[in-house]
Amino acid sequence: MDWRQVETDNCSVARALAVVGEKWSLLVLRDAFNGLRRYDELRRHLGISDAVLADRLRTLVAAGVLERRSYQEPGRRSRVEYLVTAAGWDLQPVVVGLLQWGDRHLGDDAGPLVEVRHRGCGGAVEAVVRCAEDGRVLTPAETQLTPGPGLRLRPVEG
Amino acid sequence: MDWRQVETDNCSVARALAVVGEKWSLLVLRDAFNGLRRYDELRRHLGISDAVLADRLRTLVAAGVLERRSYQEPGRRSRVEYLVTAAGWDLQPVVVGLLQWGDRHLGDDAGPLVEVRHRGCGGAVEAVVRCAEDGRVLTPAETQLTPGPGLRLRPVEG
DNA sequence: ACTCCTGACTTCGTCGGCCGAAGTCAGCTA
DNA sequence: TAGCTGACTTCGGCCGACGAAGTCAGGAGT
Numbered sequence: 527m528d529w530r531q532v533e534t535d536n537c538s539v540a541r542a543l544a545v546v547g548e549k550w551s552l553l554v555l556r557d558a559f560n561g562l563r564r565y566d567e568l569r570r571h572l573g574i575s576d577a578v579l580a581d582r583l584r585t586l587v588a589a590g591v592l593e594r595r596s597y598q599e600p601g602r603r604s605r606v607e608y609l610v611t612a613a614g615w616d617l618q619p620v621v622v623g624l625l626q627w628g629d630r631h632l633g634d635d636a637g638p639l640v641e642v643r644h645r646g647c648g649g650a651v652e653a654v655v656r657c658a659e660d661g662r663v664l665t666p667a668e669t670q671l672t673p674g675p676g677l678r679l680r681p682v683e684g
Numbered sequence: 685m686d687w688r689q690v691e692t693d694n695c696s697v698a699r700a701l702a703v704v705g706e707k708w709s710l711l712v713l714r715d716a717f718n719g720l721r722r723y724d725e726l727r728r729h730l731g732i733s734d735a736v737l738a739d740r741l742r743t744l745v746a747a748g749v750l751e752r753r754s755y756q757e758p759g760r761r762s763r764v765e766y767l768v769t770a771a772g773w774d775l776q777p778v779v780v781g782l783l784q785w786g787d788r789h790l791g792d793d794a795g796p797l798v799e800v801r802h803r804g805c806g807g808a809v810e811a812v813v814r815c816a817e818d819g820r821v822l823t824p825a826e827t828q829l830t831p832g833p834g835l836r837l838r839p840v841e842g
Numbered sequence: 843a844c845t846c847c848t849g850a851c852t853t854c855g856t857c858g859g860c861c862g863a864a865g866t867c868a869g870c871t872a
Numbered sequence: 873t874a875g876c877t878g879a880c881t882t883c884g885g886c887c888g889a890c891g892a893a894g895t896c897a898g899g900a901g902t
Contacts, residue, residue, distance in 0.1 A: 527798075529715065529718035529719055529720060529729070530720065530725055530728075530729055532797070532798070534729070534730075534797070536792060536794065536797055537714075537786075537797055538782070538783045538784075538785075538786025538787045538790065538791070538796060538797065539710065539711065539714050539779060539782045539783045539786060540711060540786075541786040541790040542782040542783070542785050542786035542790065543710060543711065543782065545790070546782075547705075547707070547710070548859095549705070549859085549860075550860095552697065552701060552705065553697065553698060553701070556695075556697050557687065559824070560687035560829060561687055562687060562688065564878085564879095565878070565879055565880075566877090566878060566879075567688055569879095570688075571687070571688055571692070572692075574860095574861095575860070575861055575862065575863095576862090576863095576879085576880065576881080577859095577860080577861085577862095577880090577881075577882080577883095578859085578860060578861080579880090580879080580880055580881075589789075589790075590789065601870090602869095602870075603868085603869045603870045603871095603877085603878085604869080605878065605879085606878080606879065606880095613788075613789050615823075615824045616784075616785055616788060616789065617781070617785055618813055618824050618827075619777060619781040619784075619811040619812055619813050620778055620781040620782055620785065620811075621697060622813050623775070623777040623778040623781055623811070624696070624697045624700040624701065624704075624778055625696045625697045625700070626696075626774075626777075627696075627700050627774055627775055627778065628695075628696025628697060628698075628699040628700035629696045630771075630774060631747075631748065631771050631774065632696065632699040632700065632703070632747075633696070634694060634834070636694065636833060636834035637832055637833035637834045638696060638832035638833065638834055639690070639692070639694055639695055639696065639832050639834045639835050640685075640690070640829050640830065640831060640832050640835060641829070641830050641831075641832045642813075642827050642828070642829060642830075643827065643828055643829075643830050644815035644817065644818070644820070644822060644826060644827065645825075645826050645827060645828045646826075647815060647817055647818060648817075649815045649816055649817025649818060650815075650816045650817070651813055651814070651815060651816065651822060651827050652813070652814060652815075652816045653777040653778075653781070653811065653812070653813050654777055654811070654812060654814060655776055655777050655780050655800075655809055655810070655811050656809070656810060656812060656814075657802035657805055657807045657808075657809060657810075658807055658808045658809065658810045659802065659805055659806075659807025659808070660802070660805060660807060661819075662802070664802060664809060665773075666717070666773045666776050667803075668802060668803050668804075669776075669800050669801065669802065669803060669809050670800070670801055670803045671718060671798050671799070671800060671801075672798065672799050672800075672801050673798060673799075674795055674796035674797050674798050674799045675794060675795035675796065676792070676794035676795045676796055676797045677797050677798060678797075706888090707888090707889075708889095722849085722850095723849070723850055723851075724848090724849060724850075727850095732889095732890095733889070733890055733891065733892090734850085734851065734852080734891090734892095735851090735852075735853080735854095735888095735889080735890080735891095736888085736889060736890080737851090738850080738851055738852075739888095759899090760898095760899075761848090761849085761897085761898045761899050761900095762898080763849065763850085764849080764850065764851095
């Protein structure tokens with residue numbers, strides 16, 4: 527398959543990046559994974575501007591990555607929280623993959639900020655590419671791209 | 685561990701995104717993974733402007749994700765190619781993770797554009813989070829964040 | 843030798859996005 | 873009823889992305 531001729535209008539990587547590829551989106555998600563739920567917590571912790579945070583939250587909610595919910599503690603007025611949905615948790619391999627890559631290739635002398643561990647077992651957690659059939663972890667050389675049903679080729683250029 | 689108090693200047697996710705989080709970076713890498721090597725191929729296939737492509741390639745080369753090499757076919761003048769390095773291939777889980785998420789949650793009726801398969805076995809390939817010790821694939825609930833040596837807390841706010 | 847062509851960029855004007863700061867508005871408290 | 877707080881929206885300024893055009897070196901054609 528010659529990738530140069532593949533029409534990538536409908537590429538899933540590009541679509542995913544339309545949701546989480548803007549500046550701050552994945553950092554908002556990182557913080558949400560780590561338990562931050564409220565607008566002002568996110569704003570303070572990320573050091574992001576209000577306009578951008580409100581926009582990113584809108585986008586993530588619209589895409590089903592986060593859920594916007596009102597909640598109320600007794601005797602206090604109602605507030606808003608943002609919860610990670612099942613679809614949002616499906617992005618965990620991406621965020622862990624970035625964390626792992628940063629640790630490996632951009633680490634400093636201080637060592638990693640945090641480590642992700644298997645709860646209970648305590649072993650280190652890693653993001654990998656593996657075969658869904660036999661469960662083996664694969665190197666890039668062991669993977670290949672095959673055409674899918676949605677594949678279209680580019681019109682030939684003059 | 686209260687993530688709200690964690691100083692994230694040196695967060696590996698943020699550092700990784702400083703390299704691959706700008707617009708187009710991961711799409712350039714997607715195309716490089718899929719075999720595109722030359723500047724003009726990338727430019728044509730991505731539909732990106734020259735200024736941005738040249739800048740992204742510079743950044744990716746500087747970060748060690750791509751390697752810039754001159755090569756020469758006999759009887760032709762020397763040209764430039766960009767090859768994915770070992771560090772670059774370490775980002776495969778991230779790109780496959782995005783592909784997988786896009787397929788799952790943003791797919792259209794036409795079905796996926798391409799499928800990543802285990803060469804030989806032919807099984808579907810997936811990006812997952814797993815325990816490095818026992819090899820088990822983990823749900824988000826089975827993972828936890830633990831403090832690392834580089835962790836610093838925020839100065840208390842007035 | 844001279845011109846043409848091509849690949850790999852750089853430069854330029856414009857326009858959209860991100861920034862910090864300030865403004866808005868509703869619900870609860872004093 | 874005035875004040876406070878949380879969750880935003882609005883507003884100038886500036887940085888980054890855009891398309892188009894310009895640059896420059898190497899090889900091909902004549």
